[in-house]
Amino acid sequence: MSQKPASAIIEIDRVSQVFQTSSRRDHLALSDISLTIDEGAFVSILGPSGCGKSTLLYIVGGFVSPTSGVAKIKGQAITGPGPDRGPVFQEFALFPWKTVLGNVMYGPRQQGVRAAAAEAQSRALIEMVGLKGYENFYPKELSGGMKQRVALARTLAYHPEVLLMDEPFGALDAHTRTRLQNDLLNIWERDRKTVLFVTHSVDEAVFLSDKVVMMSKSPGRIRQLIDIDLPRPRRRNELLLDPRYQKHVVDIERMFDESDEGGSAS
Amino acid sequence: MISPAALIRRAAPVLACIGLLAAWQAGSLALKNDSFPTAIEAIRAIPDILGDKESLINILASLRRMAIGFGVAVLVSIPLGLLMGRSRAVAAFFNPLLMVIYPVPKAALMPIIMLWLGVGDITKTLVIFLGVSLPVIYHSFEGAKAVEEKMLWSGAAMGLSPVQRLMRIVLPAALPEILTGCRTGLVLALITMITSEMIARQSGAGNILFNALDMGQYDTVFAMIIIVGAMGICLDAIFERVRARLVRWSEPQFDMPLSFS
Numbered sequence A: 001m002s003q004k005p006a007s008a009i010i011e012i013d014r015v016s017q018v019f020q021t022s023s024r025r026d027h028l029a030l031s032d033i034s035l036t037i038d039e040g041a042f043v044s045i046l047g048p049s050g051c052g053k054s055t056l057l058y059i060v061g062g063f064v065s066p067t068s069g070v071a072k073i074k075g076q077a078i079t080g081p082g083p084d085r086g087p088v089f090q091e092f093a094l095f096p097w098k099t100v101l102g103n104v105m106y107g108p109r110q111q112g113v114r115a116a117a118a119e120a121q122s123r124a125l126i127e128m129v130g131l132k133g134y135e136n137f138y139p140k141e142l143s144g145g146m147k148q149r150v151a152l153a154r155t156l157a158y159h160p161e162v163l164l165m166d167e168p169f170g171a172l173d174a175h176t177r178t179r180l181q182n183d184l185l186n187i188w189e190r191d192r193k194t195v196l197f198v199t200h201s202v203d204e205a206v207f208l209s210d211k212v213v214m215m216s217k218s219p220g221r222i223r224q225l226i227d228i229d230l231p232r233p234r235r236r237n238e239l240l241l242d243p244r245y246q247k248h249v250v251d252i253e254r255m256f257d258e259s260d261e262g263g264s265a266s
Numbered sequence B: 001m002i003s004p005a006a007l008i009r010r011a012a013p014v015l016a017c018i019g020l021l022a023a024w025q026a027g028s029l030a031l032k033n034d035s036f037p038t039a040i041e042a043i044r045a046i047p048d049i050l051g052d053k054e055s056l057i058n059i060l061a062s063l064r065r066m067a068i069g070f071g072v073a074v075l076v077s078i079p080l081g082l083l084m085g086r087s088r089a090v091a092a093f094f095n096p097l098l099m100v101i102y103p104v105p106k107a108a109l110m111p112i113i114m115l116w117l118g119v120g121d122i123t124k125t126l127v128i129f130l131g132v133s134l135p136v137i138y139h140s141f142e143g144a145k146a147v148e149e150k151m152l153w154s155g156a157a158m159g160l161s162p163v164q165r166l167m168r169i170v171l172p173a174a175l176p177e178i179l180t181g182c183r184t185g186l187v188l189a190l191i192t193m194i195t196s197e198m199i200a201r202q203s204g205a206g207n208i209l210f211n212a213l214d215m216g217q218y219d220t221v222f223a224m225i226i227i228v229g230a231m232g233i234c235l236d237a238i239f240e241r242v243r244a245r246l247v248r249w250s251e252p253q254f255d256m257p258l259s260f261s
């Protein structure tokens, strides 16, 4: 693991989120969440559907402002979206009227990078995510896995300090999903950006992360923080045979099972 | 070589026109009615109209009013529709107004507008403007409403301001729907153009048509119907070309291999 003393890049301080439901009742989606994320860490938020994972990520992204509490990046309160935090959504959210190259160049161009430089950087990124040769394709001509690769390249292109990934591989088939997990790890191991990664897959969280934040539902709370002290670089075929990996997966799954029973009994 | 199926598809519109004219010819010969000239008589009258300087000036005046009415309507309606689609407050303000105007035939407003603004170009252009506006506003509104929020968030994270997001994300994302509205608007522009000239008879293609009707020159009446119809078909075909180019990225393309990954 990293030798540098870890410094916090994101601090979430007693954040709660209340939503008005259609029946006009208040729904407590997040209750009193406090969490610190170290610079360069790969942190996964893991929990059942509806426990508020996306909402928490959107608050860090500045897309949603919390009902109470505060989220900070580098000590500054987050008041809105900004290029220091780059989202990658499950729905890809590519610009369909732009080609692959046009999508990836969009952020750098917006930031004032000259066209020639932006294009050169973007072509390199497209190659890095394995899409060389597809620069002039439109999103509708790509498979789901390819779209998510473009979305990742588009976000990396404007150099956010933190990547915010909301179940980015959730809509993909198992095979494509595994390949993208491997590729994401390879890319991440090069520059070690801070990643906040939402998932409901235990395997995915353990395979990718330095730290797993386990959440529980109704209201959304943090249940437990688990350090995943597996060596890096991680290789899938080695890891699957590693007893430490297996123990993490089994432990986490058992904790979720217990909470399910608790939930149905009450 | 073109396959037989493709040949039939290409020839179909021409065949349909010939069929229609043949049915007209046969119907007219069977009825033997003065007010229903044969297709051939009507077609023969077309060169007379198009060769007459007066008539040409009238038709060009119609087209000019139509172009201005359509153009201004599109320029006003697209931003308005997009704003309504993205802002509840704007939608809440304009929706009731539009609901009142929507079911009123725009030509029915003409006598009032004529009282205020006279029978000239302004009145007719205004009626065309009203006719075109509603479908363009409606489709722009629907298109803007359907824009995926995550797409706007992605833009916001890149640093786009709200105005930039409207112009550079909502507008292109909604473009296919907006152009559908414009296409409807174009046809409505032609219709309101003729009706406006029917009510305020002073100049224009509609004026030629209804004057000929008054004077019992039925071949001219039907020739004008053919001319107006042909104008509609041409305008629509040109528009469709432009539209298809602009939204190539959104149309399904079946000849594209999709399984690379």
Ligand SMILES: Nc1ncnc2c1ncn2[C@@H]1O[C@H](COP(=O)(O)OP(=O)(O)O)[C@@H](O)[C@H]1O
Binding pocket: A019, A020, A021, A027, A029, A047, A048, A049, A050, A051, A052, A053, A054, A055, A056
């Ligand atoms: N905009 C919203 N309005 C009302 N309720 C919402 C909204 N967004 C999320 N919720 C509710 O908050 C809870 C948490 O949602 P979400 O963060 O999407 O969960 P997760 O991503 O873990 O599946 C869910 O019960 C959801 O229905």
Ligand SMILES: [Mg+2]
Binding pocket: A053, A054, A055, A167
């Ligand atoms: Mg979610």
